[in-house]
Amino acid sequence: MSWLDAGGSHAAAEAAEKGDDDGTVHGGPGGPGDGRRGQVKPPRVGTARSSGRSRTGGKYWTPRARREALVFLALALPNIVLIAFFTYRPLFANMYYSTLDWTLGAAQATAIGWGNYVEFFTSSDASTVLGITAVFTLATVGGAMLLGLLVGIALNAKVKGQGFARSAIFAPYVLSGVGVGLVWLFIFDPVYGVLSWILRGFGASSPQWINDPKLALLMVIIVYVWKNLGYCAVIYLAGLQSMPKDLMEAASLDGAGSFRRFISITLPLLSPTTFFILITSLLSSLQAFDIIRIMTRTGNGTNTLIFESYLQAFSTYNRAGYSAAISVVLFVLLLLLTGLQLRFVERKVHYA
Amino acid sequence: MSTATAQIIPPQRKRPLSWKNIGQTILGGYVPLVAATLVVLLPLAWMIISSLKAPGEIVTTELTILPQHPTMQNYVDAATSVPFARFFLNSVIVTSIASVIKCFLAIVTAYALVFVRFPFKRAIFLLILVALMVPPQVSVLPNYILIAGLGGLNTYWGIILPGLGTAFGTFLLRQHFMTLPVSILESAEIDGANHWRRLWQIVFPISVPTIATVALVTIVTEWNDYIWPLIVVDNPNMMTLPVGLTLLSNSDSGSQAWGILMAGAVIVIVPILIIFAALQRYIVAGLTQGSVTG
Numbered sequence: 001m002s003w004l005d006a007g008g009s010h011a012a013a014e015a016a017e018k019g020d021d022d023g024t025v026h027g028g029p030g031g032p033g034d035g036r037r038g039q040v041k042p043p044r045v046g047t048a049r050s051s052g053r054s055r056t057g058g059k060y061w062t063p064r065a066r067r068e069a070l071v072f073l074a075l076a077l078p079n080i081v082l083i084a085f086f087t088y089r090p091l092f093a094n095m096y097y098s099t100l101d102w103t104l105g106a107a108q109a110t111a112i113g114w115g116n117y118v119e120f121f122t123s124s125d126a127s128t129v130l131g132i133t134a135v136f137t138l139a140t141v142g143g144a145m146l147l148g149l150l151v152g153i154a155l156n157a158k159v160k161g162q163g164f165a166r167s168a169i170f171a172p173y174v175l176s177g178v179g180v181g182l183v184w185l186f187i188f189d190p191v192y193g194v195l196s197w198i199l200r201g202f203g204a205s206s207p208q209w210i211n212d213p214k215l216a217l218l219m220v221i222i223v224y225v226w227k228n229l230g231y232c233a234v235i236y237l238a239g240l241q242s243m244p245k246d247l248m249e250a251a252s253l254d255g256a257g258s259f260r261r262f263i264s265i266t267l268p269l270l271s272p273t274t275f276f277i278l279i280t281s282l283l284s285s286l287q288a289f290d291i292i293r294i295m296t297r298t299g300n301g302t303n304t305l306i307f308e309s310y311l312q313a314f315s316t317y318n319r320a321g322y323s324a325a326i327s328v329v330l331f332v333l334l335l336l337l338t339g340l341q342l343r344f345v346e347r348k349v350h351y352a
Numbered sequence: 353m354s355t356a357t358a359q360i361i362p363p364q365r366k367r368p369l370s371w372k373n374i375g376q377t378i379l380g381g382y383v384p385l386v387a388a389t390l391v392v393l394l395p396l397a398w399m400i401i402s403s404l405k406a407p408g409e410i411v412t413t414e415l416t417i418l419p420q421h422p423t424m425q426n427y428v429d430a431a432t433s434v435p436f437a438r439f440f441l442n443s444v445i446v447t448s449i450a451s452v453i454k455c456f457l458a459i460v461t462a463y464a465l466v467f468v469r470f471p472f473k474r475a476i477f478l479l480i481l482v483a484l485m486v487p488p489q490v491s492v493l494p495n496y497i498l499i500a501g502l503g504g505l506n507t508y509w510g511i512i513l514p515g516l517g518t519a520f521g522t523f524l525l526r527q528h529f530m531t532l533p534v535s536i537l538e539s540a541e542i543d544g545a546n547h548w549r550r551l552w553q554i555v556f557p558i559s560v561p562t563i564a565t566v567a568l569v570t571i572v573t574e575w576n577d578y579i580w581p582l583i584v585v586d587n588p589n590m591m592t593l594p595v596g597l598t599l600l601s602n603s604d605s606g607s608q609a610w611g612i613l614m615a616g617a618v619i620v621i622v623p624i625l626i627i628f629a630a631l632q633r634y635i636v637a638g639l640t641q642g643s644v645t646g
Binding site: 065068069071072073075076078079080081082083084085086087088089090091093094097104150151153154155157159161162164165167168169170171172173174175176177178179180182183184185186187189191192194196197200226230231233234235238283286287289290293294297306309310313314320323324327328330331334338341 | 382384385386388389391392393395396398399402410411412413415457458460461463464465468469470471473476479480483485486487488489490491492493494495496497513514515516517518519522547572575576578579582583593594597598601602610613614616617618620621624625628629632635636639640
């Protein structure tokens with residue numbers, strides 16, 4: 001609720017949220033062009049709502065209200081139906097499929113209750129997949145946030161070309177993960193890649209990035225951080241720019257050095273920004289797919305939850321039920337994080 | 353105490369052009385900035401340069417930075433080994449149809465949520481808000497089963513339909529519409545304009561920047577979309593660029609084909625790079641919404 005208030009002067013529009021009748025943002029109570037101009041004032045929420053309540057009691061539909069409702073349905077229903085059908089239905093369908101022993105494409109399925117979950121959590125899959133997911137998520141989020149903060153600070157310096165640098169650094173975030181993955185796969189190529197050439201210059205030989213599971217995971221982490229660090233940097237930059245200048249000046253007058261100012265003032269003041277980036281980055285890292293898929297086709301030490309779920313259903317085994325169970329595990333994780341984020345949004349929303 | 357410090361500080365700040373200050377600007381401002389920019393730009397430059405090299409210059413351990421004889425041969429080879437023009441066309445078709453429909457749905461839904469009376473608006477808005485948080489990745493399997501059952505594999509509508517419902521655009525536009533001055537719409541209503549006309553003749557024209565944001569973010573997302581088209585299409589003639597690139601990287605024997613793969617990467621990356629360079633203000637605003645941008 002409170003985040004509705006955050007925008008400021010939305011009194012009338014807010015009433016549209018609360019009231020079920022006259023609070024909506026529209027003209028006077030009369031029909032179009034009925035000449036009652038005298039009544040058209042900025043709607044006063046209290047009276048408009050109370051009169052609406054008393055008149056209709058929430059039961060009766062005046063012809064006008066019915067017409068409005070039809071207009072609403074005509075405008076909003078297609079989108080709502082699409083969202084319900086392709087976003088909400090799959091959530092429940094996944095839960096149902098996850099209780100089946102079902103080969104994708106087969107006509108027959110056996111209900112096995114918690115079987116898929118039991119199998120996932122008791123086999124070595126759980127520790128492997130959850131471990132890889134944890135390493136990938138924490139490394140990419142931590143790496144992108146730390147580097148993003150440093151780059152954000154660098155961008156905050158008032159120097160020529162700052163605008164160009166900001167755009168350039170943000171650019172990878174909007175590029176196709178498949179394209180980006182291929183470019184980096186070439187760079188990492190142990191024989192023909194730039195990296196192996198540089199390493200040879202130092203007398204070292206290139207490691208087998210793709211064949212070694214640990215290195216493959218490191219490789220996709222590096223690329224993912226490269227692609228997402230601009231997002232963190234630009235949001236940190238916005239946070240830094242909205243920082244009150246007088247606090248800094250007061251601190252430097254009191255003799256605090258720049259490092260001390262950073263630790264005791266900048267970082268604490270950035271904590272809402274940090275929290276926002278942390279949650280959004282965790283959510284997107286847990287869903288990272290395209291870079292991992294294109295760089296390690298069948299998964300070799302890079303089987304995160306989302307990738308394993310894909311591989312189980314669509315790559316090798318066609319195990320729809322098992323894949324759905326992994327998706328549900330992933331969804332529960334995301335739900336927990338989203339809950340955290342919603343609490344944050346409720347506390348503090350800034351309209352873009 | 354504070355007066356004493358105030359007397360000490362000014363002399364240090366008096367000489368903006370001292371060597372110390374210049375040094376600090378270079379070290380504190382330029383060096384990290386240039387380094388970060390290079391880290392981002394060099395791989396992309398390498399992609400473009402490599403796509404113009406002849407195979408002999410790529411499949412070699414003797415690295416040459418610039419192509420000795422720039423050639424478009426990789427692009428030609430890419431187009432002959434897989435239907436690359438077709439991938440591009442499919443991407444353009446899917447992106448434009450999906451983006452137009454999604455933007456339209458976002459605009460009318462957001463308008464209805466803000467300006468039209470309806471009993472359960474708050475509940476409906478919450479439903480859309482929560483949908484914003486549901487990742488499309490976890491819905492892939494059930495949607496695949498549904499679309500496959502309807503015969504939508506390897507069709508444009510099969511690629512487009514499941515992604516059409518738009519929570520992101522609806523949310524962003526609703527937040528914007530709430531800030532519009534109510535008085536303009538009131539006078540329009542009194543002049544006899546119905547909702548449809550109020551939407552397209554008043555709300556739409558004054559919301560163009562926000563709608564541009566929604567449109568651009570939608571275009572970028574659709575163009576780059578991967579997991580769903582990858583699953584729903586296996587006929588090369590229906591593949592979008594990212595899926596086609598996957599096919600290309602699978603089909604050619606790895607290391608020999610780097611030039612061709614870089615040509616493919618250029619085709620999928622450069623259009624978005626150009627759009628981003630021209631209109632980045634809107635895209636950044638849309639993608640960082642909800643943060644402390646203000």
